[in-house]
Amino acid sequence: MTNNFIKQTSAKLLLVDDERAFCELCALWLEQAGYQVVSCGDGQQAELEFLKAEASGDGFDLVIHDLALPPTFKPEDGLAYLKRYHNTPVVVLTGHDERTLALKAIELGAEDFIAKPVDPDFLKIIVQRTVEKHRLMKQVQDLEAELKSNQGPNDELGLVGVSQGTHAIRELITRIAPTQVPVFIQGPSGTGKEIIANAIHGLSGRSDQAFISVHCGAIPAELLESELFGYKKGAFTGADKDRKGLLAMADKGTLFLDEIGEMPLAMQVKLLRVLQEGSFYPVGSRDLVTIDVRLVSATNRDLPLAVQQGEFRDDLYYRIKGLTITTQRLDERREDIPPLLRAFLDRYNEQHNTQLTLSPEVLHWFNHTDWPGNVRELKNTLESAAAISLGQQITLQELALIRSDLMQEEALNPGSSFSSSNGDAFAQNADLSKPLEEQVSALEIQLIQAAMAANDNNKTRSAQQLGITRQGLINKINRYGLGL
Numbered sequence: 001m002t003n004n005f006i007k008q009t010s011a012k013l014l015l016v017d018d019e020r021a022f023c024e025l026c027a028l029w030l031e032q033a034g035y036q037v038v039s040c041g042d043g044q045q046a047e048l049e050f051l052k053a054e055a056s057g058d059g060f061d062l063v064i065h066d067l068a069l070p071p072t073f074k075p076e077d078g079l080a081y082l083k084r085y086h087n088t089p090v091v092v093l094t095g096h097d098e099r100t101l102a103l104k105a106i107e108l109g110a111e112d113f114i115a116k117p118v119d120p121d122f123l124k125i126i127v128q129r130t131v132e133k134h135r136l137m138k139q140v141q142d143l144e145a146e147l148k149s150n151q152g153p154n155d156e157l158g159l160v161g162v163s164q165g166t167h168a169i170r171e172l173i174t175r176i177a178p179t180q181v182p183v184f185i186q187g188p189s190g191t192g193k194e195i196i197a198n199a200i201h202g203l204s205g206r207s208d209q210a211f212i213s214v215h216c217g218a219i220p221a222e223l224l225e226s227e228l229f230g231y232k233k234g235a236f237t238g239a240d241k242d243r244k245g246l247l248a249m250a251d252k253g254t255l256f257l258d259e260i261g262e263m264p265l266a267m268q269v270k271l272l273r274v275l276q277e278g279s280f281y282p283v284g285s286r287d288l289v290t291i292d293v294r295l296v297s298a299t300n301r302d303l304p305l306a307v308q309q310g311e312f313r314d315d316l317y318y319r320i321k322g323l324t325i326t327t328q329r330l331d332e333r334r335e336d337i338p339p340l341l342r343a344f345l346d347r348y349n350e351q352h353n354t355q356l357t358l359s360p361e362v363l364h365w366f367n368h369t370d371w372p373g374n375v376r377e378l379k380n381t382l383e384s385a386a387a388i389s390l391g392q393q394i395t396l397q398e399l400a401l402i403r404s405d406l407m408q409e410e411a412l413n414p415g416s417s418f419s420s421s422n423g424d425a426f427a428q429n430a431d432l433s434k435p436l437e438e439q440v441s442a443l444e445i446q447l448i449q450a451a452m453a454a455n456d457n458n459k460t461r462s463a464q465q466l467g468i469t470r471q472g473l474i475n476k477i478n479r480y481g482l483g484l
């Protein structure tokens with residue numbers, strides 16, 4: 001109630017009417033109702049005031065606009081002003097017999113109309129209703145935007161994250177995907193290189209064709225050639241029928257050569273030839289196969305160094321290099337951790353038809369632990385914890401069952417990680433001289449602060465974590481005067 005009152009009374013209004021006495025009277029009524037009012041006698045001056053306020057970041061909440069203004073005093077001309085106040089509601093002032101004009105104004109986007117002579121109570125009601133409606137709409141828009149940005153653009157790219165690095169990669173993907181330029185992705189293991197390759201394919205003109213992923217390091221060297229090129233029946237012992245290779249399968253689509261740094265030198269020569277000529281012979285065949293593939297390759301090795309050391313062919317490196325995308329270790333972009341957790345937990349809940357959340361301590365631990373295995377390790381840890389969790393909320397004790405480092409930390413520093421979630425510890429620390437209500441409030445404050453700290457002060461996520469509504473959380477923050 002108090003909040004509403006403060007908001008309402010601090011609204012800023014632009015009043016545009018050339019009748020000075022009327023303007024002054026209206027302004028007086030509105031100021032008495034607690035509004036800030038700026039009055040203008042003509043449309044041009046009003047537009048100037050409007051733009052000035054917008055530019056200063058303190059725009060108007062509502063424009064009240066007469067339509068018969070100088071120089072023409074024609075209401076039809078006044079209608080032209082309406083579209084200048086984009087995103088700000090306008091209430092028009094009309095003569096008492098100007099019903100058609102009022103309807104036209106509404107059609108053009110005006111929020112409402114007030115017929116002259118103006119009744120002060122009616123004016124205040126219309127102003128209050130319009131201002132409040134737009135504030136609510138704005139709040140909804142802000143919340144939606146906040147929700148989106150908290151999750152990180154978890155769009156069709158599937159690349160979750162809010163860090164500058166992740167944003168830049170997303171931008172590169174959208175720009176390079178529609179072209180035919182080869183893309184080379186380098187970065188540590190588990191940082192999303194395959195997701196990036198997939199996203200490039202998904203946004204390219206080849207998206208309805210195959211995306212063939214070849215794990216060059218996982219296929220034994222002696223099999224790599226037949227896997228890539230395919231073979232003809234009888235080409236070698238065991239080749240009892242013709243078999244199409246991965247290169248041919250990728251025709252018209254995207255070929256993703258993962259761990260290309262592991263490709264044996266002999267195979268590198270053959271691959272280079274295919275990339276240069278766009279054709280090859282399957283093993284044991286004389287029939288030339290022509291292919292058209294978009295090449296995306298990835299490695300966690302330092303490929304230029306491998307080139308220097310003679311372990312990777314420089315001509316192949318320059319052929320595949322095209323545009324280079326470099327992914328960062330998760331520890332270098334820790335702000336991606338909360339949105340990644342959110343996305344993985346949402347996915348887990350959807351797949352398992354559960355509604356698991358993370359306790360504030362668990363979230364805190366995830367945010368402050370080192371992740372040498374990067375996003376893959378984070379995801380596996382979260383999914384394992386979710387799988388063994390018995391309640392609605394994953395607790396630190398459950399996490400400790402699958403993370404020996406957490407156990408050790410607790411053994412070395414008893415009570416450190418578990419204190420606020422361990423019932424026994426809490427009971428031992430309880431101060432029975434204080435009333436229950438006071439202690440419950442103290443615990444509530446602790447949990448709110450922990451959730452807010454673990455969620456980078458994001459109220460929506462903290463509320464989700466605590467299992468309450470966002471408004472509920474805000475009420476508690478205000479009630480306890482936490483000023484978060």
Ligand SMILES: Nc1ncnc2c1ncn2[C@@H]1O[C@H](COP(=O)(O)OP(=O)(O)OP(=O)(O)O)[C@@H](O)[C@H]1O
Nearest residue numbers: 158159160188189190191192193194195300375376
């Ligand atoms: N930004 C991200 N958004 C969502 N999921 C991600 C992100 N980064 C990585 N992952 C997930 O982490 C796991 C590992 O990602 P991926 O296989 O793409 O990494 P990689 O860099 O190719 O690893 P490697 O070098 O070991 O092949 C996958 O389950 C992937 O879905």
